[in-house]
Amino acid sequence: MATTKEMTVGAGGTTVIGPTITVNGKLSGEEDLTVRGRLEGEVTLSKTLILESSGIVKANVSVKNAIISGVVVGNVRATESVELTKEGRMVGDIQAPRVILVDGASFRGRIEMGEAAAGRAAGERASRPARGNARASAPPRPPPPPRAEARGNARGTVTPILSKLEKAPPLSPAMAGAGKKRVVVRKRER
Amino acid sequence: MANTVIGSSIVIDGEISGDEDLVVQGTVKGKISLKESLFVEGSGIVEADIETQNVEVAGRVTGNINASEKVELKSDCRVVGDIRAPRILIADGASFKGNVDMDAKGR
Numbered sequence: 637m638a639t640t641k642e643m644t645v646g647a648g649g650t651t652v653i654g655p656t657i658t659v660n661g662k663l664s665g666e667e668d669l670t671v672r673g674r675l676e677g678e679v680t681l682s683k684t685l686i687l688e689s690s691g692i693v694k695a696n697v698s699v700k701n702a703i704i705s706g707v708v709v710g711n712v713r714a715t716e717s718v719e720l721t722k723e724g725r726m727v728g729d730i731q732a733p734r735v736i737l738v739d740g741a742s743f744r745g746r747i748e749m750g751e752a753a754a755g756r757a758a759g760e761r762a763s764r765p766a767r768g769n770a771r772a773s774a775p776p777r778p779p780p781p782p783r784a785e786a787r788g789n790a791r792g793t794v795t796p797i798l799s800k801l802e803k804a805p806p807l808s809p810a811m812a813g814a815g816k817k818r819v820v821v822r823k824r825e826r
Numbered sequence: 827m828a829n830t831v832i833g834s835s836i837v838i839d840g841e842i843s844g845d846e847d848l849v850v851q852g853t854v855k856g857k858i859s860l861k862e863s864l865f866v867e868g869s870g871i872v873e874a875d876i877e878t879q880n881v882e883v884a885g886r887v888t889g890n891i892n893a894s895e896k897v898e899l900k901s902d903c904r905v906v907g908d909i910r911a912p913r914i915l916i917a918d919g920a921s922f923k924g925n926v927d928m929d930a931k932g933r
Contacts, residue, residue: 654829661840
C-alpha cells in the first residue's frame, strides 16, 4: 500500500519541479529547489535554487545560492552566490556578494556585488563574463609586474593606472616569470 | 517515477500544471491540474482545486477534486470538498466531508 509512496519520499528532501510542470505564483521554502520545468512569479528560498538546463524561471528570485543552467528572466538576489553556468541564459539584475559567470553563459542586466572591496570593481565586472575567473586567478600579489606587462599587451586601452606606469621603472627580466598571470590580466583589459 | 516533489518546507501559492506525477509534502494553495497522478503525503497540505487523472491523499486537502480515473483517501487523511471520479476509495480512518460523484457519464 505505502510502498510507492515510500519510494517517492526517498526522492524527497529537496524539491523538484519536473520538466513538464508549470508553477505559476509564489513559491517559498527552506530547502533546495531544483527546477527542470517552468516557474513563474516569485521564488523565496533560504537555500539553493538549482535551475537545470531544461528549466525556465520567469520570476523575481530571492535565495541563498543560485546555480543557473537554464533560462532566467527576472531579478536574482542571493545572500551568498549566483553562478551562471555555460548553459545559463539570463536577462535581469543580479545582486549577490559572489557572482560567477562562466565562459559560454549569456547574461544581460546589472550586477551588484555590493559588499566589502567588491564595490569598486562591481560595475566593470558586470559586463564581462570572463571576469569571474580573472578575478579568482589574479591574486593580491604585488601588482607591478603584471601591470607592466598589461601595458605592453593592451596598448590603446590605457587606464589611469597604466598611465601612471609610464613613470615606473622599465621591465626587469625577472618579471618574465609571471607570464601566465599576465595573460589573465591582459584578458581583463579587453 | 515521480519527477516533481514539493518538499515539506515549501509553500506554493498559485497554480501548478503539468504532464507528470506530482508529490506534495509541503503546502500548495491555488490550483493543481495534471495529466497524471497527484500524491498528497502525510505532511502535505493542499488548499486547492485539483484536476488530475489519479489522486492519492494521505495528508490534508481542502478543495474540490476532479479525477478522470481514481481518488484514494488513505487512513489519517483529512479531506474537505467535493470529489468527482469514476473510482473513489476511502480507507478506514480517513476523514472526509463533502459530496461524492462517481457518475462517469457526468464527466
